[in-house]
Each structure stands twice: as structure tokens, then as C-alpha cells.
Amino acid sequence: MRRGRIGRIARHARVKQPQPGQLRFRFHASNQTGSAYGHALTQVKISAAEAALIQQVPCGACLIRHRAVCAACEADDLHELELAKYYRRFEPGQMVAHAGERMDFVGSVVSGVAGLTQTLEDGRTQMVGMLLPSDFLGRPGRDSSPYDVTALSDLLLCCFRRRPFEELLRSRPRVSARLLEMTLDDLDAARDWLLLLGRKSARERIASFLAVLVRRAAMLGQATGAGPIVIDLPLTREAIADYLGLTLETVSRQISALRREGVIVLEGTRRVIVPDFRRLVTESGDDADGGLPG
Amino acid sequence: MRRGRIGRIARHARVKQPQPGQLRFRFHASNQTGSAYGHALTQVKISAAEAALIQQVPCGACLIRHRAVCAACEADDLHELELAKYYRRFEPGQMVAHAGERMDFVGSVVSGVAGLTQTLEDGRTQMVGMLLPSDFLGRPGRDSSPYDVTALSDLLLCCFRRRPFEELLRSRPRVSARLLEMTLDDLDAARDWLLLLGRKSARERIASFLAVLVRRAAMLGQATGAGPIVIDLPLTREAIADYLGLTLETVSRQISALRREGVIVLEGTRRVIVPDFRRLVTESGDDADGGLPG
DNA sequence: CGGGCTCTTGATGGCAGTCAACTCAGGTGG
């Protein structure tokens, strides 16, 4: 047995099922949009009245409109989507779906981060997917998720019931093609991750991870272009460790090492400043520039 | 730096481009299936005239007809496919495509094994995909492969030029849907592999790998059902190591260990007999039965 | 101030990587 600890399962599990009523503050602190479904799920003492007020953004004004599956929809189709879609909101640590259990919806991440996780019997866990805004969640043609799906931060999903969505795929070839394209991209990303998990050192993994976050932030238009880049880690050290196939101690040590050597600057524990993106990429072990000129 | 050696690159590279005509004996030695494909495959030193003669099996009689992308084609469509398809054959170690270079065809593996490989600058390599019969190769909508594609054994591909195939996808929604389904399966498989590379011990990796081969052999109808299962490893120890994120020495040691303990029986160096599939699965660390009651 | 968490840092040990020698089989050429 190797990597991934057993001793902390209890603690981990505790995180994943937060006490009701305990997290209210965090809602307010970091939540921008609301949703009726979020209410139904999270049940943290929001009144029905409050819940009803949660607005859905019109598709035309949606931040991920041009990156998600729905990017393939014509303006005409948007109206149809508008009627079918519904929002769901999750708190950090909350389960969106359990491995093997029924999951009869699909959706896109509007904001926040979700993680797909696999766990071995003895408790070793590996994150096998990190869904950022515009990423697609769920599998048409299958009624259960093979993975645990967890909200890693405050999470807002734009959902569709699975059956109608499958129908949409059949009737709109362009949506189907878009989903295929996105799935192929996911596959490429997963294969890059295989290289990371199979061959990279702890230090390289951390650097690669940060580089991925920087690139995604750039794609979503949160980038500064040139000069130092600032990103906020949406994950705890433990979640990062699960993603990178390391332990949280090793993650912490390597982040500290990168900080000591000036590759990154930390502001608090979650905010990372990258003075020189190229330097970071060098540390990641990849062959140089993967976009974002820095 | 960690795992994956640099010292043997030269040797590795040599293997990947074998001398023409050199491999004849091994072809004969390791080929059991007497199918038309097996035959066509084992040819070495074919003249141009011979090459032209390579017979194409009619789609209706194709062994992978019901598992590959083309499974979604109606009987009517087969005729059209028949006209567009062409076979390509590769020897073990031969490159099918180089990372980053132009690749203007897609195809299905008819027989043999192909590997997708990623390599870091310093020579560490990781196999990120193993294509067995009926698996799809290539990416519609992109004109180069991001990975090296190598024949790991004698390999027969059923190919289509990329443009016409993309047209086929547009005109036949069922084929498109089939490709989406296959891609989603690939993604799931890649995610299982992430768990393996991120969290499993060397021993568990070997056992998992063997279990995968057993299941695939069963799917392709080469399985015995109950009783001891016999599989022939289509990969060298080095290729297995590249796939499992280990070194070839570790692969060798763990295979020996499993043999010593009776989990497997070796016949020569490439043939593996599995007396008790359930035992193997236990060693793989996965939560029990993933099909094939054994 | 005390109780949880998250995160950091230190000490130690184990698994797999590294280096190296050897076996074995097939193929080649004298």
C-alpha cells in the first residue's frame, strides 16, 4: 500500500457532510447567485420565501454561454433551454452525487469547483476530475455516476434532467457534436494527468497543477495578460493532494519549497501569485510554452 | 525526478524502428489465431505488388463489426464504408504517428495492440492509452495527434481519411452517437487509470493490468468462461512499465512475486495463466467483481 | 479563551527507482 492515508478518513468524511445550519455564513460570504434547487438540497435554514427569490440568469447573459455545451445552441434554441434548465447550488464539501447511485441529471458548472473522486476500499482516494466553470457533468445514456461528485467550493450548476437532455442531443446534432468535442478535450486532459501521476515528481506535480489553474483562469478571462498572475486556490491542501496523488504533507512541503525559491508568492494560504509564468512551467517538467505568453 | 529511466532511451528508440525484414521469426512464433487477420498481419517483407493485394475483409464479416465505431452503421451504410476504408499494417515497434505531426486519418484497431505515449523532455515516458481490437484511433476535428502512436505488436488498422470520416459523422447521427459513447468509455477507462497511477502499489498495478487484459479478452470472446484463463501479454516488460508508471525491473519483480505466490502461472515469459480470477482481482485492490464470474 | 480546522514542519521508515550483473533464447557468421 502506498500513498493516500487511512488514518484521516474519519476526518475527511466529516468534512464531506457538514453539519446543518453551520455553514450559513459561508454562503453569504462567497455566494453570488442563488437557486431554488440549491435550497432543496442544501437545506440550511433558508426560508421558502428566500428560496423562491433565487434567480436564474438568462442564457443570453450567462457567463459560460460561449464555453459550455450550450455554446452550440442557436439563439432560437436558447429559449427552449431556458425553460428546461434549473440551477442547483452546493456548499463546500457537499456531495453532488454518490458513486453508483442514481443520477438523473446532467449539467454545467456555472461557478465554483466540483471534484470527481474514486475511493478504494481501504480509504485511499484519488480525484479523477476537477470541474471548473463551463465544464460538463454527467453522462448521457447512463443513469448513475461511477464516481463520487463533491463540491469543492461553493458550486452552482446549471442542470437538465437527463432524459430531455438526451432528446436534445438527438434533435440537435450541433449540441451533440459540441459534447463530443468537449469529451475529447476531457480525454486529452485526463491523459495529460496520466503523465503527471505516472512520471512526475511531487514538485513537478504542484507546479503543473498551478499552471493548469493559471491557464484556466486565463481562458475564463480572469487573467491579467502580462505581469504577475494572481490565482486563488479553490481547494484545500488535502483536495490538492487527492488530485495529485500525494499526501497533504507533501503538498504543503512542496508549496513551501516553491515559495522559498521565489517561484511563487503566497498571500495567506490560498492566494498564489506567480511572478514568472515561464519559470513555473519550467518547474512543471513540461516542454515549455503551453500558451499564455506571460 | 522520479520513475522512468533515461539510461535506456537509446535502446528503446532502437526497438521502435526495427530493421526491415528482421522480425520474421518472432511473427510466426507468437501468432496463434489463424484468422485471415492473423495471416495478413504476419507478413513481413511484402513487395509493393503484394501490398496491393492485402485483402480487405468485407465489413459484414469483420470481427470487430459489432464493437467498433462502425457498429452504429446500418447494413445499407456498410457498402459506403466498404468503399472508403483501407487497411494499414504495422510491425511491432513501428510508429503509426508522431506527436505533433500531421495525422490525416482515423481508424479502428482490427487486430493487435497500439500504444499512445507521452514523453517528457528528459526521456521519461508514460503510455496514456492502450488500443485493443475495436478501439478507435484518432480525433475528428484535429489534424495532428498530441501523442506518439506505436504498434506494440503486429497491428492491423481499418482506416478512413479524416475528412470523409468527419463528413460521415455529420451525415450519420448514429455513428456520431456511437463515437461519443466510445469516447465516454475511454474517458472512464482513463479515470480508472488515474486511480491506478495515483494510489496503487506496484503489485496492485500489475494485478489490475492483468485483470484488464483478462476482461478485454473475455469481451472479444476469447475467454473460457470458467476455469483457468490464459492470456498472452502483447507487451514487453518495458511497455508494461510505461503503461503502469513503473520501471521494468519493478514490473519483473512483481510478476515474479505473483508467480511465486501462485496468483498467476507463467508459461514462458509472455503467457500468463490465471487459475483464480477472483484472487487476481483481490490483489488488484479494486472492490471485487468487475464482471467475468470466472 | 478554547475548540475545530487548515496548514506547516520535523523525524523516521518503506517502497520503488537506480545501477549492475546475470540468464536465456534466437539469430548470425565463421
Added chain:
DNA sequence: CCACCTGAGTTGACTGCCATCAAGAGCCCG
């Protein structure tokens, strides 16, 4: 026929990276 070569695979000795165990720091919040 035998010496020799080459490439695949096995095994042993040693090393090093990262997991493990442990303690403490920093922070939020009640």
C-alpha cells in the same frame, strides 16, 4: 557446430523520494 551478439527478462544491492507519524502554528468562530 560453436562462438558471439543482441535484446528480453530476472535478480540483487543500495539509494532516495515521499508516505507516515507526530507536534505545533495560525485562524475562525462560538
